[in-house]
Amino acid sequence: MPVPDIFREGMQRGWLVVDGSQPLPQLPPPDVIIIGSGAGGATAAEILSEAGLRVYILEEGSLKTSTDFHNDELKAYAEMYQEGALRTSADGGVAILQGRTVGGTTTVNWTSSFRTPSSTLAQWRSEWGVDYATDAEMAPWFARMEQRLNVSRWQMAPNANNDVIRKGCEALDWSWDIIPRNVKGCWNLGYCGTGCPVNAKQSMLVTSLPAALEKGAVLIHSLRAVKLDHHKGEVLGVQCQGMNSTLTSANGPKVTLRAPRFILAGGAINNPGLLLRSKAPDPHKQLGKRTFLHPVCMTLATFDTPIDGFYGAPQSVYSDHFNEVPADSQRMGFKLEVPPMQPSIVAALMGGFGEQHYNRIQDLSKSNLMLALMRDGFFPDDPGGSVSIRSNGDAVLDYPLTDRLWNTVAEAYVRMAEIQFAAGAKEVTPLHVNGLATHSIDTFKAQTQKQIGTQGFAGRLRYEPISVRLSSAHVMGGCAMGADARMSVVDTHGRHHQLQNLSIMDGSLFPTSVGANPQLSIYALAARLATAFVNK
Amino acid sequence: MLTNKSDENHIDKSRRGFLKLSGRSAFALAAVGTVVSVVGYTGFRWQQRSNAESALNFSVLRPQDIMLFGALLPVVLGPNPTFRKHLTETSNDTGSSVVENTLLQLDSMLAHSSPAMQKQIRDLVDLLTFSATQGFVSGYWGNWQNASLADIETFLQRWRNSKTQLFRFGYQGICQLCQMAWYGRPESWADIGYPGIPAYLRGSHAGS
Ligand SMILES: Cc1cc2nc3c(=O)[nH]c(=O)nc-3n(C[C@H](O)[C@H](O)[C@H](O)COP(=O)(O)OP(=O)(O)OC[C@H]3O[C@@H](n4cnc5c(N)ncnc54)[C@H](O)[C@@H]3O)c2cc1C
Ligand code: SF4
16 A cells, blocks of 8 residues: 555554553553544544643544555444444334444544534524534634544545436536535545545544644553443543453453543443443433434435446535425425445345345446435424443443434435436335335335325335334434533533533534534534633 | 243253243234334343354354354345355355355354344344244244245245334344345455456555
8 A cells, every 4th residue: 555554653653552452551640531532532632632631542442544444344344333333223223333443433434524504503502502502603613623634625526426416406406515525635435434545534543543642642442431430429430341352342351540530422322321331420311312313214226327336435415405494394304415335235225135136236336325314303202312221231222213204204205216316317216125116206206105194005115113224324412411401411511410520522412413414513512622621 | 921921931941042932922923013012122031042152163153043044145135146156056055155155254244243233133043943933923834944935035025014123123134134244245246246446455455
């Protein structure tokens, strides 16, 4: 590889990077322990280290760097995703993708970088008392992180998979735009989801973590924070244990690490899991509640011309045409994008078996998948999911699927099919276990029409868990921030309401979903909170 | 209710696993979709007995898992030419290396998942292979190794269209694991027009 592995080079220069599955060596004592090395944790680590604090960054995933990234889907899913990419909600209704590696989900994400929508900030301000949640207050933080991570609108031509959105929306006169990405010298390969082999993606692995390590931060990977020890409203230490070689459970050496202050940044689902295991005070039963997913439904289109969606920047075009809804709407807003089209994941998504499945996957190179990210958490009848712990201590998300969600799926199916047909698709299939290919929007509508209150078949699809194929790559919430301690877990500065030396800085803070791919919202919020943390 | 106290003393130790169901409630399970949503399938109480150990060379899959997935895999993958070719060349079904390799891949996926996912898959296999439940839940009473293509198709369709969420989950789990495992393997790509990773990346990574 002509591209240097900057992480391994840094380690050779003496960065303090330690494998926690082995007994720990002697280390300098920390001022702050950060749990999680993803978007929130690494951003906080850079700012704290810059300010002269000695931080420990704990990460349960293992260390994989650019020389390990071979664009091998199965290896990447197994090694770098939570539960080997097989995580689902408790009843299997939603497949859940989250990272589990140094750099967190940013190491495997698709680089789309959106500011938090104004309407989302407005809701956080009015309903949750987050007084700084305004465009004007947040703009400098977005700008700072955009600059830090080299975010800019994608300059190259979108690949044909993304171009379906542009073409279809133009034909229909619907709005669309180019996606800003956090890349530098991107080779337009398309393998962001398996780790960028050329370090073009400005993930935490090549930006904030190296910056923190240069300043003396200690990174301990393959080490799980199992439990926080706390007493009288103060966290005293964190009990940790090394991970096994397949990262399925912590059964290695145990160690308890102490520090004056702690920052939790293990992401949604896992943060509430840790706090539940720790029996953290939760007088108003808010912990783990309001966990959101941006549940995604999809439609599959086949074209006569090559699409080759497995190559090229995975996400470069989006449409927000349906993302804002009035207060009396029966559905959620949804954002339209496409996923990358690598064979293993697409084979698992497209549905069917035997001949039907083979006929679909055979057309992989002429296929386009479109997805609708549903903006959950903005209506009283849509409180999201809640996290609990299994008997072995692992966190699990129960995410009930509401009628509002099904209304949104039914609408999104049709809108996506309209775009795909308008872009020239010869057939479109809703990703539903009984979904069939249709050749016109009328037959598509007849197939997907939602009958209120019935579950009849007769060519129509049932809107029920698992039959509608749902997935999520954006887990948020569960440790909601808010001014009112009765409806949140931390205050608007990320400080735990009951444990005074514990702060949370990551995507679990959001009291609703974001309504856009969340990474930039997390970077900006974490940067703001970490800066205040230092100045305090 | 799925659990039945009086059954607890009647555990047949020669069985691979024992689902604490009376015959009646097993039937109710198959017939009434709501049972599962009330109890939640993770709430099934199993008594794991002999054969809880993974098979030789596998880290998660047990002999009965290999037997079942080995029988289902060719039907799930259907007329995929490369898979078919390997299968017929080495004929005697589950002994075939293409099946074995795909199952090893599947095994590795499960090995990296979570204790909960591993248990769910094992429970599903037990449900489908334990003689007291197999027929009721799957509609197929015979030995899976001898099942015809039509038998397995009928079973998969039954689960796909079931009102019982557990069965739909089982259908989806079986299909997705098989499809991910096979289409993650380079020998599957020629059939589906995926050229693989660009050559300049492949070369530069060689031996790294
Ligand atoms: C495939 C995929 C594509 C995506 N694409 C985009 C995109 O294009 N744009 C976008 O904006 N967003 C995208 N996202 C989502 C985005 O990357 C995440 O929302 C974001 O990284 C979450 O940040 P976080 O800090 O909350 O958690 P994470 O980045 O997930 O980091 C949390 C880390 O903490 C570790 N951890 C958890 N618990 C413990 C513990 N107890 N002890 C030790 N370590 C622990 C985890 O292993 C993990 O590495 C994508 C996500 C996925 C899965
Ligand atoms: S598309 Fe760009 S950022 Fe993504 S993996 Fe390829 S080179 Fe890296």
